[in-house]
Amino acid sequence: MNPLTEVVLDRFSETPLRIGTRTSTMAKIQSSHVAELITRLVPGIAIEIVPTQVSADLWPGDLAEIGGKGAFSKEIDRALTGARIDIAVHCMKDVPGDVPLAEGTAFGAYLPRDDVHDVVVTRGDVPFADLPPGSLIGTSSVRRHAQLSIHRPDLRTERIRGNVDTRLNHLDEKDSKYAALVLARTSLIRLGLLDRHHEVLPLEFHSAEEGIVSMVPPVGAGVIGLQARNSDTPVMRLLDELNHPLTASHILAERTMLHLLSGHCNSPIAGHASTTPDGQMGLFGMVFNPDGSAFVRSQAWGDHSDPAALGARVAADLLHQGARNLIAATRK
Known part of the structure; x- marks a missing residue:
């Protein structure tokens, strides 16, 4: 038995390791995947998935009215800080950049990034064009x-x-008012719906004059983050084994940019970090006004050893170009 297995099995000798998640089908699939990864590392460990109904999944209106994207996680955060769960599973795109993490907690692992493309799904498979x-x-x-x-x-x-x-059920209704939906491709992957007709939108930004519909992804797209209590050393050691360092670097660059922009849930902010063929880290960021009639964009490259510096550089350039005014316009 390796040292990590021994430490974790000792920590959970009398109670199962509890994984907290939202109640959606997608969230349960993601949490089951996390449970499988943990079981591979620590064979024989007892795991319990604890679904929690969160405010954002019940609220039909503007998220800003119930606290923004933080509404996706506040109930799960309470379960984590109250020791009712041991690990919280989050989609990083839903973790706000302007709200501190629950006191005494941290993200101990980021799983390898999935597809970050957005797709268009139309009624009757009509071409988007x-x-x-x-x-x-x-x-x-x-x-x-x-x-x-x-x-x-x-x-x-x-x-x-x-x-x-x-949402797909609403699109498929006989009298649906929707002609199409825009969704994350990773959602179709995780739900086993890739056989449904969809059009993948390119990540690279294109101007209106180019005639190519593109969709720069949100910060944190395609990444599952695992959060735990700092004081729970065995769990933090376990998460460190699950962490994907390259994804963690990309997330740090993206979320540093997001934090310095002080965006909120109604701020049209896009950002995506990736590794270039020559081994550098690149970060592309954009800020829009609500109707897309005005925007600023920035791209920079740097070393993987300092992703926060790269995020700060892109944020500073966007702010220099007027991002603050665009974000302020979304608060009105």
């Missing part, structure tokens, strides 16, 4: 709304809330 002017597109994301407005200003968008499977 053939959707007639005035067609209604369902999306709850201000980032997607702003970018769609750049490329297809002839389309309308409307907030559609709920889990991905719920």
